[in-house]
Amino acid sequence: MANVKAAIPKGTRDFNPQVMVKRNHIFDTIKKVFKKYGYQEIQTPTMENLDTLTGKYGDEGDQLIFKILNSGDYMLKAESLKQKGEELSSKKLLPIISEKALRYDLTVPFARYVVMHQHEITSPFKRFQIQPVWRADRPQKGRYREFYQCDADVVGSDSLLNEAEFVCIYDEALSKLGLRDFTIKINHRKILTGIAELIGKPQQIVDLTVAIDKLDKIGLDGVERELLERGFTAADLDVLRPIILLSGSNEEKLQTLERVLQNSESGQKGIAEIKTLFGYLASFTLENAKVELDLTLARGLNYYTGCIFEVKTNEVAMGSIGGGGRYDNLTGMFGKEGLTGAGISFGADRIYDVLEELNLFPAAVSESTKVLICVFGEEEQNFALPILSRLRKADISAELFPFGAKMKKQMAYANDKNIPFVVIIGSEEMQSKQLSLKNMESGEQVKVSVEELVERLGVMSN
Amino acid sequence: MANVKAAIPKGTRDFNPQVMVKRNHIFDTIKKVFKKYGYQEIQTPTMENLDTLTGKYGDEGDQLIFKILNSGDYMLKAESLKQKGEELSSKKLLPIISEKALRYDLTVPFARYVVMHQHEITSPFKRFQIQPVWRADRPQKGRYREFYQCDADVVGSDSLLNEAEFVCIYDEALSKLGLRDFTIKINHRKILTGIAELIGKPQQIVDLTVAIDKLDKIGLDGVERELLERGFTAADLDVLRPIILLSGSNEEKLQTLERVLQNSESGQKGIAEIKTLFGYLASFTLENAKVELDLTLARGLNYYTGCIFEVKTNEVAMGSIGGGGRYDNLTGMFGKEGLTGAGISFGADRIYDVLEELNLFPAAVSESTKVLICVFGEEEQNFALPILSRLRKADISAELFPFGAKMKKQMAYANDKNIPFVVIIGSEEMQSKQLSLKNMESGEQVKVSVEELVERLGVMSN
Numbered sequence: 001m002a003n004v005k006a007a008i009p010k011g012t013r014d015f016n017p018q019v020m021v022k023r024n025h026i027f028d029t030i031k032k033v034f035k036k037y038g039y040q041e042i043q044t045p046t047m048e049n050l051d052t053l054t055g056k057y058g059d060e061g062d063q064l065i066f067k068i069l070n071s072g073d074y075m076l077k078a079e080s081l082k083q084k085g086e087e088l089s090s091k092k093l094l095p096i097i098s099e100k101a102l103r104y105d106l107t108v109p110f111a112r113y114v115v116m117h118q119h120e121i122t123s124p125f126k127r128f129q130i131q132p133v134w135r136a137d138r139p140q141k142g143r144y145r146e147f148y149q150c151d152a153d154v155v156g157s158d159s160l161l162n163e164a165e166f167v168c169i170y171d172e173a174l175s176k177l178g179l180r181d182f183t184i185k186i187n188h189r190k191i192l193t194g195i196a197e198l199i200g201k202p203q204q205i206v207d208l209t210v211a212i213d214k215l216d217k218i219g220l221d222g223v224e225r226e227l228l229e230r231g232f233t234a235a236d237l238d239v240l241r242p243i244i245l246l247s248g249s250n251e252e253k254l255q256t257l258e259r260v261l262q263n264s265e266s267g268q269k270g271i272a273e274i275k276t277l278f279g280y281l282a283s284f285t286l287e288n289a290k291v292e293l294d295l296t297l298a299r300g301l302n303y304y305t306g307c308i309f310e311v312k313t314n315e316v317a318m319g320s321i322g323g324g325g326r327y328d329n330l331t332g333m334f335g336k337e338g339l340t341g342a343g344i345s346f347g348a349d350r351i352y353d354v355l356e357e358l359n360l361f362p363a364a365v366s367e368s369t370k371v372l373i374c375v376f377g378e379e380e381q382n383f384a385l386p387i388l389s390r391l392r393k394a395d396i397s398a399e400l401f402p403f404g405a406k407m408k409k410q411m412a413y414a415n416d417k418n419i420p421f422v423v424i425i426g427s428e429e430m431q432s433k434q435l436s437l438k439n440m441e442s443g444e445q446v447k448v449s450v451e452e453l454v455e456r457l458g459v460m461s462n
Numbered sequence: 463m464a465n466v467k468a469a470i471p472k473g474t475r476d477f478n479p480q481v482m483v484k485r486n487h488i489f490d491t492i493k494k495v496f497k498k499y500g501y502q503e504i505q506t507p508t509m510e511n512l513d514t515l516t517g518k519y520g521d522e523g524d525q526l527i528f529k530i531l532n533s534g535d536y537m538l539k540a541e542s543l544k545q546k547g548e549e550l551s552s553k554k555l556l557p558i559i560s561e562k563a564l565r566y567d568l569t570v571p572f573a574r575y576v577v578m579h580q581h582e583i584t585s586p587f588k589r590f591q592i593q594p595v596w597r598a599d600r601p602q603k604g605r606y607r608e609f610y611q612c613d614a615d616v617v618g619s620d621s622l623l624n625e626a627e628f629v630c631i632y633d634e635a636l637s638k639l640g641l642r643d644f645t646i647k648i649n650h651r652k653i654l655t656g657i658a659e660l661i662g663k664p665q666q667i668v669d670l671t672v673a674i675d676k677l678d679k680i681g682l683d684g685v686e687r688e689l690l691e692r693g694f695t696a697a698d699l700d701v702l703r704p705i706i707l708l709s710g711s712n713e714e715k716l717q718t719l720e721r722v723l724q725n726s727e728s729g730q731k732g733i734a735e736i737k738t739l740f741g742y743l744a745s746f747t748l749e750n751a752k753v754e755l756d757l758t759l760a761r762g763l764n765y766y767t768g769c770i771f772e773v774k775t776n777e778v779a780m781g782s783i784g785g786g787g788r789y790d791n792l793t794g795m796f797g798k799e800g801l802t803g804a805g806i807s808f809g810a811d812r813i814y815d816v817l818e819e820l821n822l823f824p825a826a827v828s829e830s831t832k833v834l835i836c837v838f839g840e841e842e843q844n845f846a847l848p849i850l851s852r853l854r855k856a857d858i859s860a861e862l863f864p865f866g867a868k869m870k871k872q873m874a875y876a877n878d879k880n881i882p883f884v885v886i887i888g889s890e891e892m893q894s895k896q897l898s899l900k901n902m903e904s905g906e907q908v909k910v911s912v913e914e915l916v917e918r919l920g921v922m923s924n
Contacts, residue, residue: 003795003796003797004511004513004514004795004796004797005796005797006514006574006575006577006578006796006797007511007514007574007578008506008507008510008511008514008574008578009507009509009510009511009561009562012507012508012509013507014504014505014506014507014575014578014579015504015505015506016504016579016582017502017503017504017589020502020503020504020505021502021503024503035830035831035859036854036857036858036859036860037854037859037861038830038831038859038860038861038879040479040482040483040830040879041479041482041483041486042476042477042478042479042482043476043477043482044470044476044477045470045471045474045475045476045608046474046508046564046594046596046608047470047471047474047528047596047607047608048470048471049466049469049470049471051466052466052468052469052470063533063534064533066509066530066531066533067530067531068528068529068530068531068564069528069529069530069531069556069559069560071525071526071528071598072525072552072598073552074552075550075551075552075555076552078550082550088537088540088544088550089537090534090535090536090537090538093537094531097531098531099471100471102508102530112468112469112470113468113476115468116468116469116470116476117476117478120478122874122875122878122879123875124864126861127479132508134508134509136533136534145509146507146508146509157864159864159865159866161843161862161864162864168851168854172854280847283844283847283848283850283851284847284848284850284851285851285855333465333466334465334466334467334468335465335466335467335468368497368500368502369497369500381623382745385742385745385746386745388745388746389630389745389746389747392498392499392630392634393747395498396498397497397498397499397500398498398500399499399500399588400623402586402619402621402623402624403621404621412584413584413585416584417500417502417584
C-alpha cells in the first residue's frame, strides 16, 4: 500500500476537540431554545435523489450541487450513447452516471420530508434541523464547501404568532450565548410590493432597496442620482422620497407607510401584518434584541411572501448571523400545493466567530476532564485504580496517566487538555493515604483523603 | 418546474422527531461516558480525498465507496483519453472524473487526522467521534447505505489500562441505557497466533475459530469432523482438543491455555496481557457486564494485533452491539509508522432496536413540550401570551396553539406530540383568572392561578 499524503479536500475542515466543544455549545444552546418553543428535531439523509434537488436553486445552484457517481459499472448505461457515436459531454453523461447528490440546504429536503410524511405529521408541524450541507463554491475565507445549517420552520399555520416567536427565539438563543446588542431587522414582502405598485415598477424593487440602503453613506442626493441611473424617473422620486427618508421609531415608520401606501392593497396588508406582529411582541419581554422595521431588507425576495427577518450583531463588524421569513407553497414542487410556512436560520459559523472575538465562550466549555491522576510506577497505579473508579462513580470526569511517563509530560498533558486538577500519587501518598491535590490554575497544592477528594471535586462539578 | 416525487435514495432514512429523541438519548448517553473517561470529540469532513480511502478496505470495500463527481465540466479532463480513442470504461474514467468520496468508516479518517495534526495533538490522544458513514452495500433489513458510527480510540499509549477502561465504558454506557445482562467477550490476537504456531497452520486460524464456535451446536465430534474437512490432521486435533473443549471460568481457561501454549512466545505474551487486563478490571466494579474470555472471537483478525472485544446482549437475540481492539501502525498508511492504538465502537442502530424491544427508552425522552395552551379566540390568545412568556422565562417548554382551531384538533396536537399538560383558556378563565390545567395522562383537571401553574410545571421539569 503506497503512502498517501494526509490531507483533506479544499473547503472542508477537521474540527479538533477545542473547536468541537465550542461548536456544540452553540448548537446545544440553540437546540434548547428551539425545543422550549415546541420545535422538534428531524434529520434527513445526506444524499437526496438528484431530481429532488435539481432546478430548486437556479442554474448556478445546480452547478454547485455535489453529485454522487452511481456505484458499480456506471458507464454500462452509457453504452447506447457510445454506440450512437454521440459526444460524451459532461452534461449528457450526468443523468446517466449520477442519480444522487449531496444535500445543498435544509429547506428543500424539509419540503420533500413534509410531502413524503404528510400523513404522519401533526399540523402545524414545527421542526428544527441542524445538519451539514455541501456546495461546490470556490472556497475562500469564511466560505466552506461543507458547513452546518441550523434551521427552524413551521408549516401549516399562518398565524403571525409564529413570526413573533421566531423573534423571541433569536432573542433568547443569542442572549444565552452572551450577545447583548443585536438587531432583528424586519421587513414585509407585501410592503415592498406596495411600493413597487406605487411607481409601477415591480421588477425594480431590488434596485430600489439597494439604493435606499446607501442613504447613510451617500445622502439623499446620492441615492436619487443612483435611482435615476437605474431607470427611475423624477416623478418616481417624488413618490418615493418619503420612503427613502423613512426614519424614526417603528411606529413612526408605520405611520408614514400607511399614508404613502394608502391606495395599495398589498401595502396595507403588509403593514397590518407587521402591526399584528409588533402587537404580539409587546406581550413578550425581549432580553437584548432590538426590533427594527427596515425596508432595505430584500433578502430572498423571490422566495419570501410575508415577513422577512435578518439578524445583525452591533458588537462586531460581521454580516448577518441569522435570517428567515414566511414562504408560501414550499411543497408545491413535490406536488402538495397551498401549504404555508415560515422559518429562520442561525449562521453558526459566523456566530462562532463573533463569540470568539468577543471572548464569550464560557471557560468551563473548554474543560474536558476534571482531574488527572499522576503516578510514578506500577505500584502507585494499582493503588490509584480504585480511587479512579470512585471518582467516576461519583460522576466526576477523571483520567489516570498510565505509569511510565515523566511528571513533566503528565503535567503538559493536563495543561493541554485544560484539566483543572491533578492528583499526584507517590510512595509518600500511598503510606499516608493523603493524596496531593493540585489546582492547576492557582498552583495551590493541598493534602486530601480520598473521601475529601471525591467530595471537593464533586461539588465543583455541579 | 416539473413536480418530482417525494422520495429518498434506497438504503437511506429520514428520522422523525420521535426517532430522533430516542437516537439522541443513545448518543448523549454514550457521549457522556466517553467524556467521563477523558475522551474528546472530533469531527472530520464527510468528503475525503478518494486516495485517502482507496485501498484501505480491500477490493470489495473500494467498490462500496461512494465517489463524488468532480464539479464543473468534469469530462474536460477526459479529452486526452477520448483523442487517443481509448475505451471510456468506468475504471479508466474514475480517477479522471472523481477526486473525492464519502467517508466509509471513522477509522481511516481518524488515522488521517492523527497524521495531519500530529504536531498539535497531546499524546496519548483519546478521541471519540459520532458521525454517519456511507457504503454502497445492497440495502436490506437492518443494513443501510447511510448509518452512524460511534467510536472511541486512543493512540500513543500501549498501556492495557486503556483496554480495561474500554470494558468500563461499555459497562457504564450500556447500563445507563438500561441493559442489565450483557457479555463483553475478550480474545487476544497473540493467543490465536500461539495456537496457529502450535500446529504450524497460521493461515487457518479463522477456519479453526469458526469450527470451534459450533461446539455447542454440533458437539466435539462435529467440530472435529469439520476441522478434518477443512484440512486439519488427526495430529492437529490431538493438540487442539484442550482448546476446543476450553471451558470454565476465565481463570480456568487461562490455566489451560498457559499449559497448552507454554512453548509459544506469542501465546504467552497474549495470556500475560489478558491477565494484566483482568487484574486492572478487578480494581473497577462493573455494574452489569459479564467479561468472558472467548477464543472463538476472530473479529477483524487482519487488523487487530492485541486484545479483541465484542459485546453481546443476553436479553434479546441480536448480533454484536459493539466491538473493537488494539491495532498497531494504523497511521503507517499515511507515513507515520509505529503508532499503537486501541478503540471500540458502539452499534447504535442495533442498540436502538434492543432498547425498543425491551421497552427501555424512558418515557420522558419522547416528551417534547411540557404544556400546551389552548384558546378559543383572539381575545383569549392575547390574554394567554404573557402567560406563555412567563412559562418560558421559567424554562418551561410551552406552546400556544394559534387561535382559530377547534378544541378537538388542539387536543389531538397535544396527544400526537406527547404533551403532558394542557391549559385551557376561555372567557370564564379570563374573568376568574383561574386557568384550567389538564393532566393529559390522568385526565384530571384543576383550576390554578398563573403563579401556581408556573410553580407546578416548573417543579415537574426538574
